[in-house]
Amino acid sequence: MRVSVLSIVAIGPLRGLAAFAPRxxxxxxxxxxxxxxxxxENLGHPPAGTTIEIHIGLRAKNENALIDALYQVRSPGRPKYGAHLSREEVAELVAPPSDVLELVNAWLEYYGIPPxxxxxxxGGSWLTVIGIPVPQANELLSASYQLYQHIGTNDTVLCTLSYGLPTTLLEHVQNVAPATNFGFPCTPWQGPLMRHDGAAGAQKKVPTGGPGTTSRYVSLAADRNVLGVVGLLGDYxxxxxxxxxxxxxxxxxxxxxxxxxxxxDGGTLPPSRFRLHIYSTALAxxxxxxxxxPYGMTEYTVPPDYASYMCSLYARLGVRGASVLVSSGNDGVGHGNCxxxxxxGNSRVQFLPSFPSTCPWVTSVGGTTGYNPEVAxxxxxxxxxxxxxRPPCQNSAVPTFLQSLGSRYNGLYNPGGRGVPDIAVQAIDFxxxxxAESSMMDGTSCATPAAAGIISLLNDYRxxxxxxxxxxxxxxxYGVCLPGLNDITSGSNPGCNTDGFSAVPGWDPVTGLGSLDFERxxxxxxRW
Incomplete structure (x- = not known):
């Protein structure tokens, strides 16, 4: 899927530009x-002559319009149900005010960046500025871009520990990248747990049953139905x-x-390598x-402005008709001492949910194991x-769990936050x-593509x-499909030196609403 670069916007100098200097x-x-x-670890300043490409995400003139449209087109019974939006319609929804574009261009011109x-x-919600020398980028963003290397992967990135914006732009600019975000897509997200135990060869057969089985379904719309698999960090x-x-x-x-x-956009990839870039996909x-x-990272390691903008891009996919499934992580309520x-300058213990699983506009997938009974x-x-x-669709499900939890873990989690996961699928012994080497693998990075396969077949049927x-x-x-889920009521997700949450009747922050039953x-x- 190739994205065409739209025409370059060249806004001429504004009259009285000097008057903008104080701002x-x-x-x-x-x-x-x-x-x-x-x-x-900090490797210091980049070599002289290094340039950077900066992306600027702007807030929509009506920030509620996109989410309102999402609920309109996806809520059975509403007049616009099923009428997914085109790329152009989404662009109109998320476009910033025209005077904001003029303001941003005046700011860039003030710092010597040519149109x-x-x-x-x-619709102007996403600006790309190419070929900026690092010293000029530092001046533009009140930043100090330096090279940093990840201990373990040796990935090297050009980032800054802080950046700022003119007061007149602060409320209009949602995100600047690259800036303070070190994690995506440079460091490994929550990946699967691999076991090289040779056991895979003992399971050479076609599955005949089990939770969510789809073995009796024959695809009827393969020519019109596409399943996309995200590949990052060299996975292909x-x-x-x-x-x-x-x-x-x-x-x-x-x-x-x-x-x-x-x-x-642009560049080349080695043969057979696949990379899905969420910025481009949302605009395709x-x-x-x-x-x-099937990737994720600890939420607090992601700058809030970056997480917010990424989440809005997932909403754009949803309003256009895509079902986005994201793994909830492999560390229970959190890894290490949390x-x-x-x-x-101090630290406190806090449970560690995973982003982008925590974005309200994706479906977070947790893990189960066993069969008859299936447990967390x-x-x-x-x-x-x-x-x-917490999004409105969870308002009838999550409070029931919180009431049963009582005061346990008070202060370790945000009871008003979006709850994850939404569903859970088999995650053990894949x-x-x-x-050419057979292995066994565990993790929600296995459960997520399994769930996506089931959803893709449901889309095929639709x-x-x-x-x-x-x-x-x-x-x-959380609505009409709830009877098509298998409620998981046993097991837990320990972490952060605690027993974690428990799977209970109804929604819970271990298995969500339960596992998918394809036939139901x-x-x-x-009927819908």
Whole structure:
């Protein structure tokens, strides 16, 4: 899926530009880290002559319009139900006020950036500025860009511990990247847990049953239904491994294949490498109806402005008809001692939910294990967002759990935050093949693509009977599709030196609403 760069916006000098100077000098901090983030080390200033490409996300003139549209097109029974928006319609919804674009261009021109270096997309909500020398970027953003290397992966990034904006722009600019965000996409998100125990070879058969089984369904709309798989950090598919996998596990589907589509604007990728860039995907003319994102990072390590802008991009996918599924993490309620900086130089213990799982406009996938009974997998990430409030669709489900929890863990989580996960799927003992080597793997990074496969088949069914794809799933899951889920009522997700939360009847921050039952969901969706 290739995204075309829209025409360059060249706004000429504004009359009386000198009058803007005092406003450009009145700068306030947008985001600041008190110290270098954990697992990163400072390598110092970049070589002389280094340039940087800066992206600026602007707030919409009506910030509620996008979410209002999301609820309109995805709530069964509403007049606009099923009428997903086009790229152009979304661009109109998220466009900033025209005078803000003029203001931003005047600011950039004041710091010597020519109009030829600036391009805009999506109604002007996204600006890209290319070829900025690092000293000029430092002056523009009151920053100090330096090189940092991740301890463990050796990834090297150009970031700053703080940046600021003129007071006149502070409320209009939602995010600047790269700036203070060290984690995405440079460091590993919550990945799967791999076991090289050779056990995979003992399971060479086609599954015949189990939670959420879809073995009796035959695809009817394969030519109109697309499943997108996010690949980051050098992860990419191998046709040889796919062929070997099908021979071992699904010999009835040995003809299965995939297409590699470059989404990121410009540049080139090595053959067979696949990378889905969420910025570009949200703006693309064509999108996959189901998107699997088996990555995550601890929420507090992501700058709030960056998380907010990323979350708005997921909402744009939802309003266009995509179902986005994201793994909830593999560390229960948190890894290690869960000490979080409190902003005053000290630390406090806090449960650690995973982003982008905590974004209200994605479907967070936790993990289960076993069958008859199916129980919570202890690794299943879950909890409550610090950044994002509880969305309306959870208002009838989450408070019941909080009431049963009582005062336990008070101060360790945000009871008013968006609760994760939304659903849970089998996460233990997945056979995989990498570089022709069989292994077993656990994790919500396995559960998420499994859930995405089920949702993609449900989209296939919907399309085959002339209905629109599901789009944003949570309005379905917390509504008419609730009877199509298997409630998980045992198990827990320990972490942070605690027993974690427990799976209980109804929604819980271990398994969400429960696991997917494909046949029951087909029956429900045939009526909507």
């Amino acid at each position: 450009w000098d009145d700068v306030k901090a947008k985001h600041t880290w008190n110290s270098v983030p954990e697992n990163w 030829s270096a600036i391009s805009t997309k999506h 598919p191998s046709p040889d491994d796919l062929r070997e996998f099908m021979n071992e596990y699904r010999f009835d589907a040995t003809s299965a294949t995939y297409s590699v589509v470059q989404i990121k 003319a064509q999108i996959p109806w189901t998107v699997s994102t 000490l979080v900086p409190d902003g005053s 997998a202890s690794l299943s990430g879950g909890g409550f967002s610090v950044y994002f409030p 056979g995989i093949i990498v570089n 399309i085959s009977i002339g209905r629109p794809p599901l789009g944003f799933l949570n309005l379905w899951l 969901l087909v029956g429900i969706l045939s």
